[in-house]
Amino acid sequence: MSLVRSGNVFDPLSLDFWASADPLGVVRPLAEQCPVLTNVRVDWKETPDAHVFRADLPGVGKEAAKVEVEDGDVLVISGERPAREEAGKDDVKWRLVERSSGGRFQRRFRLPRGARLDQVRASMEDGVLTVTVPKEEVKKPQVKAVEISG
Structure with a gap:
């Protein structure tokens, strides 16, 4: 018996996990x-x-590839993967296919409070997309000593 991870059924941080149980229709395909x-x-x-x-x-x-911020707190990484060139040729027989190709992809993540959405940066290098969402500076509380009289 093997356990196959299908989609994002085991990834509760991804909004794809909640898409099927979304009564308000917030998560859209x-x-x-x-x-x-x-x-x-x-x-x-x-x-x-x-x-x-x-x-x-x-x-x-x-x-x-496309990187967007939706509804003020949802990071969306999407795009389209090119199809295999040899798909229509009769003389090509695939023996093993483990990598997906040809089709749209999309991942959605709800960002926590304090994310600086106006400063999101994205870069692509060697097939890896890196998206950086800076966080707001955490302000340390000012402590002022109060003299106790009496």
Whole structure:
């Protein structure tokens, strides 16, 4: 028996996890007529200064990837992966296919409070998309000593 991770059913931090149980329709698919592939692997780490997302997008150019912030607190990483060129050729027989190709992808993450959405940065290098969302500076409370009389 094998356990296969399908989509984001085991990822409660991803909004894809909640899409099927969304009575208010807040989580919307990219397009109703085309299925959206959600098998893009994303790592999310929090540093003292920022939230950093790293998405593995092999074979996807930076022009085909898109990073957006929706509804003020939802980070959306989406795009389209190119199809295999040999798909229509009769003399090609695939023996093993483990990497997905050809289709739209989308991942959605609800950002915590304190994210600086006006300063989101994204870069792509070697098939890895890195999105950095800076955090607001945590203000330390001012402590003032009060003299006790009496």
